[in-house]
Amino acid sequence: MAEIQRGILDKLKAWKENPRRKPLVLQGARQVGKSWALKKFGRESFEDMVYINFDTMPAMKEDFKRTKEPLKLIKLMELxxxxxISPTSTLIVLDEIQECNEALNSLKYFCEDAPEYAVACAGSLLGVALNRTGASFPVGKVDFMTLYPVSFAEYLRAADxxxxxxxxxxxxxMAVPEVLHQQLIDAYKLYLVLGGMPEAVSVYIDTRSWAEVKVVQDAILQSYSLDFAKHISNKDIPRVFQVWGNLQNQLAREDKKFRYADIQKGARAREYEGAIxxxxxxxxxxxxxxxGTPCLPLSAYKKDNAFKLYLNDxxxxxxxxxLDATTILMGDNLFTxxxxxxxxxxVLQALVRQYGSQHYYWTSGNTAEVEFLLQDTGKIIPIEVKADKNVTAKSLAYYRKQYLPKLSIRLSALNMRKDDxxxxxxxYLVDKLKMFVGNFELNE
Structure with a gap:
């Protein structure tokens, strides 16, 4: 299958060279490529690699229950x-580590007593596991990274x-040459269908078959549903399924605000907050x-009862x-x-990769709405998203008149330009948004 060069590999190599590195926790949703990334990192940057998977090697859980001493654990992994296992040339990979709380807790002792060893762990539900372990997790004793689906730039690198x-x-x-601009718009539209799940991207590059891409995507959605039944308490499973199955209906509405009543008549926030x-x-x-009021820090002014939920891909x-691939690529009425x-x-996926997981949108009742507010180096930057070349909506203009931001951004199918x-x-340039914002600040 086609191999995709992922930007996470450069970050992993930087982690290896950091003299103050701690055991690494690589987070990310199922099937975004965490295991692949750690294995490739081990092959390229170390002389050898020891790979432990707590899902397929359940006996190792008992070994981590018996001792937390790193040298004893290393001896057990060698056997x-x-x-x-060499402290200077071996990468220790602990995969599906959410299946073994004792292994998670052992990272503290690797940090304190054996920092010379390179230990990296990953798991499909690490966010859930870390929240569950609470105080027993070695806070401050690990480094964190998150792997997201393949970005548009990463897809482009692999495909063309x-x-x-x-x-x-x-x-x-400055304006992009028109021929190049159209080629990139076409690639962006293709990426909307394909998304960034690595297997789907690889299958498309190898076969150019949308039917095979569909099979892969359906299998991934099915694997997510299987996780609900496997990792959630029985009483909460129905509500997670209800929220997950209703997401596309919530997003299909014009305002996209999440409404509990759309899940079930009479539903209340406290009943579904745990599922979300x-x-x-x-x-x-x-x-x-x-x-409602764009002031710093944005986190202090968010409305807890008003939000939107988007998918990870x-x-x-x-x-x-x-949606059928041709529906999107040909731009017919259904896709409209x-x-x-x-x-x-x-756009949100690109913002999450560049700025982290906390994001906001601005709304002024029924008057106006701006898709995203970005907090960057002490400024609030409104971001309007337009799917095509029609940019005549009044919401961003209203926001700019009300709050006079130093920088506003409009993302659309139009070519690049700056108007004051x-x-x-x-x-297609949203993966470079942080760079353009930084350049704007330098030129202020």
């Missing part, structure tokens, strides 16, 4: 794998090296909270909508109804 090279050269606020929190911790959905959202939310989901404090970026 189990038949490999000598020449187009990716041209894309990488775009680093100034589980989906967020599992990395399957992203919550975007409403802000735009391709999976398209499958939940049951959904392209706004697809563009928003795509309004930066118009093509949607």
């Amino acid at each position: 189990m794998t038949g490999k000598k 090296a020449q187009l990716y090279h041209s894309y990488q050269m775009i680093d100034e606020v 929190e589980w989906l967020c911790l599992a990395g399957l959905v992203h919550r975007v909270s409403a802000i 735009v391709g999976l959202l398209g499958r939940k909508f049951d 109804e959904f392209k706004g939310v697809m563009a928003e989901n795509y 404090d309004l930066l118009n970026l093509p949607l």
Whole structure:
């Protein structure tokens, strides 16, 4: 299968070289490529690698229950794998570590008593597991990274090296040559269908078959549902299924605000908040909270009872909508109804990769709404998302008139330009948004 060069590998190599490194916890949703990344990192950056999977090697759980001493654990892993573990040349990978709380807790002792050993762990539901372990987890004794679905830039690098090279050269606020602009718009539209789940991307690059991509995406959605039954208490399973099964209906509405009553008549927040929190911790959905008054810090002004829920991957959202690939690529009437939310989901994924998991949107009752508010170096930046070339909506103009931001951003299918404090970026450049914001601040 086609191999995708992931940016996480550079971060992993930097972690290895850091003299103050701690055991690494790699978080991320199921099937975003965590195991692949750690194994590739081990092959490329170390002489050898010891790989322990607590799901397929359950006997190792008993060994971690018997002792927390790193040297004893290393000896047990050597006996189990038949490999000598060197502190300078061996990577220890503990996969599906959420299946063994004792292994999670042992990271404290690796940090304190054996920091010379390179230990990296991963798991599909680590966010849930870390929340569950609470005080017993070695807070402050580990380094964290998060792996997300394949970005648009990573997809482009794997699918079209020449187009990716041209894309990488775009680093100034100036119109992109029209031929290149159209090629990148076409690639962006394709990515909306494909999304960023690594197997789906690899299958498409190898086969160009949308039917095979659909099979992969459906299997991933099914694996998520199986996790609900396996890892959630019986009393909470129905509510998680209800929220998960209703997400596309919530996003299909014009305002997209999450409404409990749409799940079940008479439903209340306290009944479903745990289910929503589980989906967020599992990395399957992203919550975007409403802000009425845009003041710093945004987290202090969010409305707890007003939010939107987006999926972790735009391709999976398209499958939940049951959109056909040609529907999106040809832009027919059916896709017209959904392209706004697809563009928003795509943009949010890029914002999460660059700025973390806390995101907000601005609303002024029924008057106006701006899709995202970004907090960056002491400034609040409104971000408007338009799925095509029609940018005549009044919400961003209303926000700018009310709050006079130093920088506003509009993402659309139009070419790049800057009008005073309004930066118009093509949607395909959202992976570079942080760079453009930084360049704007340097030129202030």
